[in-house]
Each structure stands twice: as C-alpha cells, then as structure tokens.
Amino acid sequence: MSIQIENVSKGFGQVRALDGVSAVLEENKIYGLLGRNGAGKSTLLNIVTNRLFADSGQVLVDGQRVAENDDALSQIFLTSEKTYYPESMKVKDAFRWTRNFYPSFDEAFALRLAGSFQLNLNGKIRGLSTGYASIFKLVTALSVNTPYVLLDEPVLGLDANHRDLFYRVLLAKYGEKPFTVVLSTHLIEEVSSVLEDVVILKNGRVLCADSQENLLARGYAVSGTSSLVDSYIAGKEVLSVDSLGGLRTAYVLGKVEPGELPQGLELSRLNLQKLFIQLTNEEGEK
Amino acid sequence: MELNFNSERPIFQQIAEGIEDSILSGVFPEESQIPSITEFSVQYKINPATALKGINLLVDEGMIYKKRGLGMFVAQGAMEALGKKRKAGFYEKFVASLVKEARRLGIGKEELDVMLEKGFSEGEKDKEGEVVL
Numbered sequence: 001m002s003i004q005i006e007n008v009s010k011g012f013g014q015v016r017a018l019d020g021v022s023a024v025l026e027e028n029k030i031y032g033l034l035g036r037n038g039a040g041k042s043t044l045l046n047i048v049t050n051r052l053f054a055d056s057g058q059v060l061v062d063g064q065r066v067a068e069n070d071d072a073l074s075q076i077f078l079t080s081e082k083t084y085y086p087e088s089m090k091v092k093d094a095f096r097w098t099r100n101f102y103p104s105f106d107e108a109f110a111l112r113l114a115g116s117f118q119l120n121l122n123g124k125i126r127g128l129s130t131g132y133a134s135i136f137k138l139v140t141a142l143s144v145n146t147p148y149v150l151l152d153e154p155v156l157g158l159d160a161n162h163r164d165l166f167y168r169v170l171l172a173k174y175g176e177k178p179f180t181v182v183l184s185t186h187l188i189e190e191v192s193s194v195l196e197d198v199v200i201l202k203n204g205r206v207l208c209a210d211s212q213e214n215l216l217a218r219g220y221a222v223s224g225t226s227s228l229v230d231s232y233i234a235g236k237e238v239l240s241v242d243s244l245g246g247l248r249t250a251y252v253l254g255k256v257e258p259g260e261l262p263q264g265l266e267l268s269r270l271n272l273q274k275l276f277i278q279l280t281n282e283e284g285e286k
Numbered sequence: 287m288e289l290n291f292n293s294e295r296p297i298f299q300q301i302a303e304g305i306e307d308s309i310l311s312g313v314f315p316e317e318s319q320i321p322s323i324t325e326f327s328v329q330y331k332i333n334p335a336t337a338l339k340g341i342n343l344l345v346d347e348g349m350i351y352k353k354r355g356l357g358m359f360v361a362q363g364a365m366e367a368l369g370k371k372r373k374a375g376f377y378e379k380f381v382a383s384l385v386k387e388a389r390r391l392g393i394g395k396e397e398l399d400v401m402l403e404k405g406f407s408e409g410e411k412d413k414e415g416e417v418v419l
Contacts, residue, residue, distance in 0.1 A: 171324070
C-alpha cells in the first residue's frame with residue numbers, strides 16, 4: 001500500500017514547476033515534504049489528488065491511477081490553501097457535507113476537536129481568519145480517517161498553543177491507528193521531530209528522499225579556528241562554510257572516522273533545518 | 287524529563303536516558319508500568335518510531351520488558367543494573383570532561399582536589415538540609 005509518484009512533470013507556461021518527480025509515500029509513515037517557495041510542493045500535492053493534471057508521468061494509489069478515479073481519490077485527503085466551500089456555508093454544515101464525500105469522516109470527533117480549538121461552528125467558512133481557516137482544515141483532516149492525509153502548510157497563521165495542540169492530536173490519532181501523513185511546510189525546525197521520512201524538492205526536482213535518520217547521517221559540522229578548519233576540510237566535500245570572527249564552521253558531507261578529528265575541532269550533528277538550508281541555498285545566498 | 291531538540295545527542299538516546307533517570311529516582315519503580323509509545327510521542331511531540339527506538343535500547347539491555355497487550359514494565363533489578371551502568375560510564379562522562387575543562391582553564395590537580403573537597407562537604411550540608419525538611 002503506497003502512493004507512487006512516477007516521473008511526473010508539469011509546466012505552467014514557460015515555468016517548469018515539476019520536472020520528472022518520482023517518489024514513494026509508504027503506508028503509515030509521517031513524511032515531511034520540504035522545499036523553498038516555488039519548489040513545486042503544492043503543485044505535486046495537487047497532482048497527487050487530481051486537482052491538477054500532470055503533463056506527463058502518473059500517480060498510483062495502492063496500484064490504481066488517480067487520474068479520474070474516484071475510488072483511488074477517496075483514499076486521499078488534501079488540505080490546501082484554497083477553500084472550495086460555498087460562500088455562505090457554515091463550519092458545522094461543512095462537516096456534515098464532508099461526510100458525504102468521505103464516509104469514514106468522524107463527525108462527533110470533528111465537533112469535539114473544533115471545541116478544543118475554539119472554532120465557532122456557526123461561523124461562515126469564508127469569514128474565518130487565516131488562523132481559523134487553517135484550524136477548520138486541520139480539524140477536517142484529522143477527522144476524515146482516510147489512509148493518506150496530505151497537509152499543505154498545516155499551521156499557517158496558528159498561534160503557538162494551537163500548533164502545539166495540532167501536533168499532539170495528530171500524534172495521538174496516528175498512535176491509535178497509523179496512517180500516512182504528508183506535512184508540506186516551511187517550518188522545518190518545528191516539524192522535524194515529528195517526521196520519519198523526508199522528501200526535499202528543489203526547482204521542481206527531488207533533491208533527496210530518505211529517512212530523516214539517514215539524511216542527517218550524510219554529513220556533519222566541524223568548528224574551530226579558521227586555519228584548523230580550513231586544513232581539515234581540504235579535499236572533503238563541503239556544503240558551505242560560515243565564519244564569525246576567527247571561528248569557522250564547515251558543513252561537510254560524509255562520515256567522520258573516530259579519532260580522525262584533530263585536537264581543537266568541535267564536531268556537531270547536522271539538524272534537518274541546517275541541512276535543508278545548506279542543500280537548497282542558491283549560489284548568491286551562500 | 288525534558289528533551290533538548292538542539293542537543294548534539296539524538297532524541298532517542300535522550301528518551302532512553304530520561305527513562306533511566308526516572309527509574310533511578312524511583313519515579314518508575316521496578317515492576318511498574320511505563321507510559322506507552324503513543325504517550326511519549328504525544329507528550330514530547332516526537333515521531334513514535336523515535337520513542338520506540340529509545341525504549342528498545344532499554345528493552346535490549348533488559349531494563350524494560352514488554353507484556354503482550356498490556357504494555358511496558360520496569361524489570362526487576364533494573365535499578366541496581368542502572369546504577370552499575372552509570373558508575374561504569376562515570377569516568378568517561380564526568381571525570382574526563384572535568385579534567386579537560388580544568389586543563390583548558392589552567393586549573394591544576396591540587397586546586398581541583400580542593401574544589402572536590404568543597405563539593406563533598408557542601409553536598410553533606412545539602413543532605414543535612416534535606417533531613418531537616
């Protein structure tokens with residue numbers, strides 16, 4: 001059971017939004033779909049859910065093509081920036097309506113969760129603030145009980161308390177009955193502890209797709225005096241170097257052998273955010 | 287138990303050490319149940335696989351055992367075993383780094399001995415304080 005994205009390309013006019021993207025989203029895993037603005041994250045999620053059509057390539061859900069296939073599509077729920085509900089629809093009516101499309105939608109759970117977030121059930125969806133529009137989508141996504149839940153910028157506009165509540169409810173739901181979650185977000189530091197696997201897009205291509213553990217094991221950081229760091233990194237594959245006065249930190253790909261590190265150099269692990277920034281920086285930003 | 291997400295130490299190791307601390311301090315007595323993977327995951331907002339990896343370290347060492355369908359429990363004798371394990375690691379973790387920092391600051395052995403002496407006698411005072419309380 002999985003979502004298979006096979007060689008998907010998509011252009012908008014002159015812009016190549018996705019360029020031969022392939023990835024597998026396995027069952028019951030929490031993924032991070034990471035990329036800078038314009039990397040193609042939303043386009044990819046919209047193609048996976050058949051809201052946009054790929055120019056070439058295909059997406060399979062549990063072996064079935066999603067294009068024009070309601071059965072396959074009913075397995076996936078995507079929250080996205082756009083709100084597709086009618087102008088005057090109230091939150092509570094939208095919940096009822098969602099159940100028609102997703103029979104596994106748990107309305108009682110949604111109502112309880114809306115209460116925890118203080119979401120006004122009689123409020124009109126179009127009138128919700130950015131934060132509450134996000135909350136409405138999250139409550140729906142956490143109640144829908146489909147095997148695949150894709151969340152595009154899930155915590156947009158949420159305050160710290162509501163973000164905290166969201167992650168807790170997500171993990172509690174996941175712990176009770178695992179499902180595939182894809183979190184597409186800019187807030188890498190905040191989600192990194194929740195993610196098992198990571199897919200990084202850069203300029204419409206997959207830069208890397210791996211478990212977070214493997215990804216972080218690909219490199220390390222060393223810091224110390226400029227001369228020590230410079231002589232240590234000579235001949236190594238270096239992602240980038242930061243200097244602060246006489247202190248220099250280098251981000252290096254590869255593994256350090258025990259005992260290999262010279263006296264006076266400090267070794268540290270990469271974290272996902274550091275690695276992401278180093279991998280996705282464009283030339284002029286280094 | 288607190289996790290430090292900026293630490294150099296992986297989260298799963300911090301989870302394992304946090305549980306060890308709780309066993310040593312008696313928060314999780316021997317033969318008592320520890321929280322589930324989901325409870326750890328929700329409490330610390332971490333992927334359950336990370337929590338599982340941390341707990342499995344302790345299962346492999348025989349500190350924690352699983353009862354099918356019931357949950358995870360602190361093994362009989364875990365406290366003593368942990369005490370031994372921590373003692374074995376004491377030199378690496380504390381003494382070696384203490385001497386390293388002392389060297390960096392130019393603190394000699396004699397000066398360090400005086401500080402240790404002071405540390406022990408103040409520790410005694412703390413103990414007395416606890417008795418009074």
